[in-house]
Amino acid sequence: MKVTVVGAGNVGATCADVLAYREIANEVVLVDIKEGVAEGKALDIWQKAPINLYDTRTVGVTNDYTKTAGSDVVVITSGLPRKPGMTRDDLIQTNAGIVKIVTEQVIEHSPEAIIIVVSNPLDVMTYQAHLSSKLPRTKVMGMAGILDTARYRAFLAEALNVSPKDIQAVLMGGHGDTMVPLPRYTTVGGIPVTELIDEETLDAIIERTKFGGGELVKLMGTSAWYAPGSAAAQMVEAIVRDQKRVFPVCIKLDGEYGIDDCYLGVPVILGKNGIEKVIELDLNEDEKALLQSSRTHVKEVMAVLENLK
């Protein structure tokens, strides 16, 4: 299996590293426009192979898409990250231009690839990649839900003093402040979380999760990379190993949840064909209202993109 990661910055390099050391692909190609950066990081990952014992071949290139030819999966992380005080939406114009040009080049050399978008604003960059690739919606998806859910699970594990491995959860909606938490679907070793934690603490964790990205931007002056890079690699793994994993993933909704033509995070089954099924939960009225407000926000940002064209 061959995987290309576009953007050899913090998230892209982390994703390539996870793909290599976990031997998720036989070959990982890292692409960037900054001369030498992808080559250097790919070489560094390759030189770690004899220490950490893996044999995934890792190659870096500067803007040369011929080397990406025949990729099974392509992860797009190219774009500017968020700086303090910036919202994800501020990034739209610059990153849409980057995602457009990158997607066109990727598809020229790997017409059968499945595309995973990471660049922000996530839901709208996934839309851009869909427009530019002309692939079916099941083959162009965005990574956000696994990261948002992981943040929520990590906070819960800390509060309950349990292993994060035992926390199962799903969050839906857009990536950002309008995400839709679903405590009803959160369990700890099979036990509903509401039996183990008081409402006030749970609400505080949900609020912290909504602004989890911003918390890290404030601390580091740029957005996160370890968890985002690992989350994208986990999606790649589900596809290349045909694992049929159930993850929250950003996809264009075509009538599911009563929503049309909008990119939102929903639970799906991920396997070798990309998104193999969208899982429709029976949401209650409050959850439906939250999802609608998330939809309204994403639609507004999609409209900004449409007006740019």
Ligand SMILES: NC(=O)c1ccc[n+]([C@@H]2O[C@H](COP(=O)([O-])OP(=O)(O)OC[C@H]3O[C@@H](n4cnc5c(N)ncnc54)[C@H](O)[C@@H]3O)[C@@H](O)[C@H]2O)c1
């Ligand atoms: N979806 C999520 O949950 C999530 C999480 C974290 C970051 N992000 C987003 O991911 C993106 C990358 O973040 P980062 O921290 O890795 O940023 P970064 O600045 O470290 O890396 C971005 C890389 O993209 C490269 N690049 C720019 N234009 C390019 C082009 N046309 N072709 C190839 N490469 C190009 C840059 O040279 C840079 O190396 C940002 O948009 C960020 O907001 C999303």
